Structures are given as structure tokens and as C-alpha cells.
Amino acid sequence: MTTLNEFSRCVAQYDPHALPVSAAQAIVREWATPVTAIERVPLRDALDRVLAADIVSPINVPAHDNSAMDGYAFNRAALATGASTVDLTIVGKALAGHPFAGRVEAAQCVHVMTGACMPADCDTVVPQELVERGSGTATIRFAANALSAGANRRLAGEDLARGHAALRAGRIMRASDLGLLASLGIGELSVRRRLRVAFFSTGDELRSLGEPLDPGSVYDSNRYTLYAMLRRLNVDTLDLGVVRDQPAALEAALRSAAASADVVLTSGGVSVGEADFTKQLLQTFGDVAFWSLAMRPGRPLAFGRVWSGAHPGLGLPALFFGLPGNPVAVMVTFYQIVREALLRMSGATPQALPLIHAASRRAIRKRAGRTEYQRGVAEQGANGQWHVTPTGSQSSGVLSSMSEANCFIVLGHDEADIAEGERVDIMLFDGLI
Numbered sequence: 001m002t003t004l005n006e007f008s009r010c011v012a013q014y015d016p017h018a019l020p021v022s023a024a025q026a027i028v029r030e031w032a033t034p035v036t037a038i039e040r041v042p043l044r045d046a047l048d049r050v051l052a053a054d055i056v057s058p059i060n061v062p063a064h065d066n067s068a069m070d071g072y073a074f075n076r077a078a079l080a081t082g083a084s085t086v087d088l089t090i091v092g093k094a095l096a097g098h099p100f101a102g103r104v105e106a107a108q109c110v111h112v113m114t115g116a117c118m119p120a121d122c123d124t125v126v127p128q129e130l131v132e133r134g135s136g137t138a139t140i141r142f143a144a145n146a147l148s149a150g151a152n153r154r155l156a157g158e159d160l161a162r163g164h165a166a167l168r169a170g171r172i173m174r175a176s177d178l179g180l181l182a183s184l185g186i187g188e189l190s191v192r193r194r195l196r197v198a199f200f201s202t203g204d205e206l207r208s209l210g211e212p213l214d215p216g217s218v219y220d221s222n223r224y225t226l227y228a229m230l231r232r233l234n235v236d237t238l239d240l241g242v243v244r245d246q247p248a249a250l251e252a253a254l255r256s257a258a259a260s261a262d263v264v265l266t267s268g269g270v271s272v273g274e275a276d277f278t279k280q281l282l283q284t285f286g287d288v289a290f291w292s293l294a295m296r297p298g299r300p301l302a303f304g305r306v307w308s309g310a311h312p313g314l315g316l317p318a319l320f321f322g323l324p325g326n327p328v329a330v331m332v333t334f335y336q337i338v339r340e341a342l343l344r345m346s347g348a349t350p351q352a353l354p355l356i357h358a359a360s361r362r363a364i365r366k367r368a369g370r371t372e373y374q375r376g377v378a379e380q381g382a383n384g385q386w387h388v389t390p391t392g393s394q395s396s397g398v399l400s401s402m403s404e405a406n407c408f409i410v411l412g413h414d415e416a417d418i419a420e421g422e423r424v425d426i427m428l429f430d431g432l433i
């Protein structure tokens with residue numbers, strides 16, 4: 001068995017003390033294996049779940065050729081050529097759900113409403129607003145060059161053809177997908193079981209809500225941000241509270257978390273000094289890939305595997321992310337490193353988060369050799385151009401900067417100082433956070 005540690009050492013640019021973000025993402029991606037268990041759920045309960053198998057359309061949607069407009073259906077191919085106007089006699093009417101059953105001869109038409117089945121023999125619909133209707137007579141007239149054959153006709157199977165994959169396995173089910181499966185008559189489907197993620201905070205200074213704040217203590221906010229970010233990914237969460245800065249307590253917490261979850265997330269206790277201790281602990285009953293990234297905020301970030309037993313390989317395994325303690329660093333590392341892994345483990349096939357170009361309204365100090373995720377407020381001008389202003393404090397302890405911001409300003413590994421007006425990449429929070 002290859003260990004995570006052995007695997008990581010073969011990754012390009014491997015440096016356990018300052019691993020580039022892209023290398024860290026590549027390692028994590030490789031070890032994020034999807035859960036295999038599958039559940040059958042009713043259609044409504046499938047919202048935000050991950051589809052376990054392709055859905056093959058059992059029918060054509062629409063089931064019949066039908067009219068895309070309110071108008072008159074006729075046989076364009078049967079019209080005499082040469083005349084500048086067309087005169088047709090109305091021989092019947094078809095509404096959605098009420099087809100016209102009769103025959104339609106060459107100079108005849110049927111009054112059709114949107115969604116009505118195309119009468120047999122008809123291939124084209126002339127929209128109501130293009131015709132003159134003879135008063136009192138059942139005839140219509142319109143310009144012959146107004147339409148080509150097939151106009152305003154929706155074809156059977158044009159939305160979904162029978163036998164074709166309507167949705168692919170790995171898809172996260174959204175509103176349109178629920179509607180789409182309903183249009184196929186599918187009321188129940190197979191999804192992956194939800195990923196189970198356990199998390200706890202570490203730190204002697206942390207107090208839970210409801211406890212008094214004695215001097216030097218702080219409320220534990222990370223468990224709330226983590227809970228919310230995890231809920232957005234629709235995973236099952238297991239909040240294991242606060243664990244004190246004692247090796248024995250930490251080891252017990254990690255092992256019991258590994259026993260009950262697929263992934264264990266912790267915050268705090270991985271910064272300089274403490275990192276060695278976490279690393280040693282992980283090496284005794286786990287497998288550690290890296291513990292320091294060339295990233296800001298988020299430099300101290302440990303990644304590995306832990307087992308519920310006393311040695312690596314003993315008991316139940318879980319993927320482990322030791323996030324930094326600083327509240328902003330928790331959010332940044334979650335979105336840049338953890339999120340994709342959790343989606344993959346849930347069985348989804350996530351796309352990279354989109355980046356948008358924006359002009360910076362301020363000069364930004366940036367050191368080459370690490371990726372930075374600054375908090376910014378972006379706005380789009382009338383000409384469509386995005387501008388972004390970094391929030392005041394970029395300290396990784398200032399959580400209000402995340403609430404104030406609406407995007408990350410992503411400054412790449414090799415980028416250096418940014419001048420005012422220079423183009424930067426931004427990642428909008430909307431739909432993400």
C-alpha cells in the first residue's frame with residue numbers, strides 16, 4: 001500500500017514546508033475517493049444530492065411534434081409555388097391536450113395553440129400575428145415568403161430523446177434537474193449516500209456559546225463557520241465541540257472522529273511549534289502528506305489520513321484536514337483546498353471555481369512564491385468591467401473582512417506587487433459562501 005506521505009513526495013514541486021497550492025490541490029484530489037454506498041430517494045429529496053448513475057430517458061420529450069406558437073398549422077410542402085400570398089381554410093382547432101383528429105388538405109389549416117399536437121399532414125405553423133383573418137369567414141391569408149417549411153414546430157424528442165442520457169452520474173441535482181426528471185415521469189432515483197464530516201476546534205482559550213468569557217479567552221467561531229460551509233455542500237455534519245491543547249485529548253478526539261466519519265476537520269493547533277506536535281501525533285496513528293502551504297492566509301494546513309485504531313491501517317480510516325486556527329484562514333483553506341475534496345468524496349465531479357478579471361482600485365502588496373487570497377469588494381461598472389477594492393484589514397484574524405467582502409482576490413503563486421488599475425483575478429462569493 002502506498003502511503004499518502006510516499007505518494008506526496010513524488011508530486012512535482014513537493015516541499016512539505018511550503019507546498020504550492022496547486023501541488024496541494026493535486027495531492028488532495030488524488031486521495032479524495034468517492035463514497036460508494038447508494039440510496040434510493042423520492043424526486044424531491046434528491047435536491048442537492050449527487051446522482052449515482054446516468055439517467056437514460058425512457059421517453060421522448062416532447063412526446064409529439066407540437067406548435068411553438070399560437071397560430072395556424074398547415075402543410076407548407078404542399079403549397080403551390082409562385083403565388084405571393086397564401087389563402088387557407090380553417091378546418092378545425094387544436095389546444096394543448098386536445099389534438100385535432102381530422103385530415104388537413106393542401107389548402108386547409110388548423111387553428112393551433114402553443115403546445116398543441118401538430119395535426120397529421122401539417123409541418124409548419126404561421127403565427128397568429130402574421131395572418132389576416134377574413135371577417136366572418138373561416139379563411140386566413142398571409143405572405144407566402146413569411147415562412148419556411150418546419151417553422152414554429154417543435155419536434156418530438158427535441159428536448160430529450162428516448163434512450164439518451166438525460167443526466168450523468170456525478171451531477172449535483174439542481175432545480176432544473178428535478179423538473180427534467182419529472183418531465184420523464186421519473187419519481188425516484190439513486191443518489192450517493194451523504195458524506196459524513198466530523199469537526200472540532202482546538203485551543204485552551206476557546207469558549208463555547210453560553211459560557212462566560214474570562215480574560216484571555218475567545219468564543220469559538222470556527223465551528224459555526226465550518227458548520228455553515230459544510231451544510232452548503234450538503235454533507236452530514238458531526239460537531240465534536242472544543243478539544244483542549246493536550247496530546248492525549250487530541251489523539252482521543254481524532255480517533256473517535258475517524259471511527260464515525262469519512263472526513264475529519266479540525267481548526268487550530270497546527271501553527272509553528274504546534275505543527276510539529278500535530279505532525280508527530282499524526283505520524284503515530286496516521287499518515288501525513290503536508291503541513292505547511294505556500295499560501296496566505298492558510299500557511300499552516302495539515303493534510304493526511306487518520307485511523308480509529310492505534311496504528312496507521314488499524315480500524316477505520318478518515319481523511320484529515322488540520323485547518324489553521326485563524327477564522328479567515330479557516331474559510332480560505334476550506335474553499336481552496338477542502339471544498340473540492342468533499343465534493344469529490346460525495347461522488348460529484350466538481351468544476352474549478354470560476355475566476356473573473358477585475359481592475360484593482362488600489363495597489364496591493366504581494367510576495368512572489370505563495371498564493372494569496374485577499375478579501376475584496378467587487379463591483380461591475382456600466383460597461384461590464386469589474387473593479388475590486390481590497391477590504392481594509394487583511395489580517396487572517398479579522399473575520400469581519402469576510403462578511404464585508406464579496407470576493408476573494410486571487411493573487412497567483414508567481415505574482416508580485418499589484419499596481420493600482422492592474423488586472424487581478426477575483427472569485428465571487430455569490431453562490432459559493
Ligand code: AMP
Nearest residue numbers: 201220221222268269270271324325326
Ligand atoms: P492556532 O492556530 O491554534 O495557533 O490559533 C490561531 C489564532 O486563531 C489564535 O488567535 C486563536 O485564538 C484563534 N482561534 C483558534 N481557534 C479558534 C476558534 N475555533 N474560533 C475563533 N478563534 C480561534
Ligand code: MG
Nearest residue numbers: 202203268269
Ligand atoms: Mg491554538
